[in-house]
Amino acid sequence: MTRPLEELAMIGDGETVALITRQGSVDWLCLPRFDSSACCASLLGSAENGCWQIGPEEPVTHSAHRYQPGTMILETDLACESGTIRITDFMPVRSGNPVLVRLVSGVYGKVNARMDAALRFDYGNMPPWVTRSEDGVAMHVGPDKVVIRSSEDLRIEDSRATSHFTTSEGSRHAFLLTYGPAQDPDPEAIDPDKALEETRKYWTDWIGQFDSPLDEERYREPMSRSLLTLKALVHRPTGGLVAAPTTSLPEQPGGTMNWDYRFCWLRDATFTLTALVGCGFTEEASAWRDWILRAVAGAPDKMQIMYRVDGSRRLDEAQLGWLSGYRFAQPVRVGNAAAGQLQLDVYGELIRTLHASEQAGMKRTEQGRHLEHAIVDYVERVWQEPDSGLWESRGRPRHYTYSKVMTWVALDLFLKGKGGQELSAKDRKRLEALRDHIHDVICREGYDPGLGSFTSYFGGREVDASLLLLPKVGFLPVEDERIQGTIALVEDRLVDQGLVRRHLMEGLVPEGAFIACSFWLAECRLLQGRRSAAVETIDTALNVRSELGLLSEEYDVASRRLAGNYPQALSHLALVNALLALAEFDAGEAAG
DSSP states (O other): OOOOGGGOEEEEOSSOEEEEOTTSEEEEEESSSTTSOEEEOGGGSOGGGOEEEEEESSOOOEEEEEEOTTSSOEEEEEEETTEEEEEEEEOOOOSSSOEEEEEEEEEEEOEEEEEEEEOOHHHHTBOOEEEEETTEEEEEETTEEEEEEESSOOEEOSSSEEEEEEEOBTOEEEEEEEEEETTSOOOOOOOHHHHHHHHHHHHHHHHTTOOOOOSOGGGHHHHHHHHHHHHHTBOTTTOOBOSOSOBOOOSSTTOSOOOBOOSEEGGGHHHHHHHHHHTTOHHHHHHHHHHHHHHHTTOGGGOOSEEOTTSOOOOOOEEOTTOOOGGGOOOOEESOGGGGSOOTHHHHHHHHHHHHHHHTTOOOOHHHHHHHHHHHHHHHHHTTSOBOTTTTOSSSOBOBHHHHHHHHHHHHHHHHSHHHHTSOHHHHHHHHHHHHHHHHHHHHHSEETTTTEEOSBTTOOOOBGGGGGTTTTTSSOTTSHHHHHHHHHHHHHHEETTEEOSBOOTTSOOOOEEHHHHHHHHHHHHHTTOHHHHHHHHHHHHTTSOTTSOOOSEEETTTTEEESSSSOHHHHHHHHHHHHHHHHHHHHHHHO
């Protein structure tokens, strides 16, 4: 049975995550890394594609879950007629092999329970060879090995590890999954109690650094939970932030817009840096900046829009025909062919990120200096080319307005920064003329006087939510009537029940509201001085979070369900940045 996304919880160790249902089943787990193949893939198929279930043997009458305060440690209560059990799930921050710990305790009554670790490797396609190990059960497939250990007796049944046990009030039962290379000795066991305390301390110490600038108490918990979620999506060894830990969760019910998001997008660069710096997490912000520099190196003409978490470039796309898909949406994809698209906005995005990092006190590196100059040289050659746009259209390339704006941003910020000071007078004059020319072209070709709005692409009459970013990147002030008209038209055409769709292109089936865009609208309203309207948008978007405070990419307003890959970093980044903007607005009002 497919579970609604809002019933899924995420735990993680900074290198991968597990998604766990409110019924106590691990339905998604990739090991050893975010972008590795899944050994629990029932999220995209059925239980036959791999899951790890713990629960009462009799029917569950009620279930509830929550995070321990200030952590990514999950508690799930499962009640049945005989009593209630509690599962505490967590992944210790990795110092060696990845580990997933599941502690089962009796809350009241006497409950006969079952543990069923039915792992299926290669995204649910390969049952493992299962054998007894020295202190547990080992599962092998190709290069992968998982060892299941427990304080309870384990049995081997049909390529899985099972256990039957009985809980009573105060009883405690431990189950541990440890991953390692198949050719190595079994990974060492850990002390689950010690690991629990260390994991709790890690998360509470980290979020304890956050000194909330928000005046309203009701916004502090959403901000903190979003920051914890983002921290769990940062690959600790490299500093790369994955867009989401999942693949192929459909943007449209039963549709084909099912993409792999387990990679790092350059389009998220400034959003990420701004959120982390604004909340005081300069170490993570610096690691993100350094990850970008390593990934891009020094050749903007070969720059991709996304990379793997280690900065590698191969994201070849394939379809997994043996998986039925989330709610039968096919195809199920791994890899992402959009990595090869030309998206002109990423060049301006990268310049913005480098400048924002300097403003945050990060030292300008020689590589960063070289990269700025190389990007500007490249933008000068390609800015007139059509591209695939911010939304990664797989149709024919167009002259997208936002893409052109970001080429202007690349030149404008470069000229205003240290890079512009390093130019000869002749080169500076040439680039200033080009910057002004691009601005004129956008205002002529990307603006429709009849609509009173900028349009999605030159010659079109549609609008899309990327246009909400124009005042944010400094293209025109928010007071300009062309920006005012654009915001008004987005509000008229794209807002549905208080949430913003990213586009409503002619001939396309409407998808869900794009959650990040709703927070972008809130920021625009703050720039306009419309605080009550901004707060209304923020509150509407916050209300679609799961009960655990998680957001997906989209929200299907018709079915009132989260949609798209989950949890989505961009949605949480937009939430954080909108609340930071609200805090700044209120501080300005108080000072004024």
